Amino acid sequence: MIEYGHGTHAGLRRTDNEDTYYADAGSGLFLIADGIGGYRQGALAAALARDAVVEGIGRGEDLFAAVQAAHRHLLELAKARDVLPLGATLAALRITDGHYQAAWVGDSQLYRWRQGLDRIVHDAHYAAERCPALGTEPERPPQRRNAATQALGMPRREPLQIGLARGDAMPGSGFLLCSDGLVDALDEAALARIMGRTELAAQECVDHLLLDALAGDAADNLSAIVLRIS
Template identity: 35%
Template sequence: MEQRLIYAGQSVPGRVRGHNEDALLCCPQLSLWAIADGMGGHQCGEVASALALDTLQAGCADGLELADAVHAANREVLAVARTEEHQGMGTTLVAVRFNGAAFNIAWVGDSRAYRVSAGHIERVTHDHSWVQAMIDAGQMSPETARSHPQRNVILQCLGRDDQPLQVGLHHGVLGEHELLLLCSDGLTGELEDAQIQQLCSSAQTLDELVNQLLARANDMGGKDNISCIVLGRDAAAPSVARKPRGLLSRLFTSR
């Protein structure tokens, strides 16, 4: 029996900011999900993130490959960013498109994707950020990077015209007892990877997991907009004799 994807997603402003510049895209008809984290302030960042996701969806609907749709989104954001009203706006982006259980991920900036199982969490994206470049060069530890004053400086985003756009790409197959998590840096700026993995293991459903991730990030400060989407593979309900334990078994019978 062919398995389908189940998902949950939500975006909140956080505790500090008065408006939300993040945007979510959940389009199961195209097997496409994405998060964009806009920059440029009110009426700029939120325009950039919404425009990027609208263009991404339209490009995929027209038959573009995911990376090509990201480049199309960049061109649209650039065009609007050149106007006086929206000068300087931009957005990060992380997107996934599935074909059965196989998936392609594309990203620009520091919005992330994680692959999570009952005992493991793996970051499958690589931040386009200044602190990540310092980590890669061996000049900074990951622990120092989490609190560094320049941790929010990104090196790539949609809408930046001073250098060619570099789109990160990753390919994989999602296992039956794995989750794929997309998120903005409002989540990862507050929660460490181990905390995210623990919540994935303790929640009962995908909706509950999303609520718990957002609530925990808010409890830790909520200094930025917080967005996440979690996806898993659906499966037939297990027998009573094999009652599942933990989210990474239970969630696959959620509807």
């Protein structure tokens, strides 16, 4: 059984919220998309990325293929409309049959809770998108390089790097997906402190994360999804 909570807030310095998310225990799909600042229609880009991944999963694609398709969709849409790039970062998680598959592009974050908080990116490998216009050779970049340079929908000379991880999703474990605004406002010790409060429901964990972030600087949009497996 998957218990989950979710929430988002524009933050203390912004009037627009360019984060969006999707959470569905039935399909086991959870994701957060963050529209790239500095480009027009960031909220639209995030929503388009979200919908493209959801549609890909609905077609029976695996998570990596769905993220690839979302990237191509944003590129093609911006070209067809002759507009500035529609860019978004993404963190996505799929839970099926006691296992998880995670995929991300950019600085949206994924954590696993199991007697402590672990950033999933630490255990990940990277795969190059196999798109003729972008190249075909996989490579592994230095740790965290993708955080500032990778985004769905951004034209690139080199392949897009999609972070990938797989593992067990056993009873007693949990997951946190969040936009970079939350991890900028709260350090990992603060995240772990809240995730470790097992007396709280998943939605209460999300509420505490957002409230604690808003009690500080919270300069960016904030989004979080908390999952617990039982």
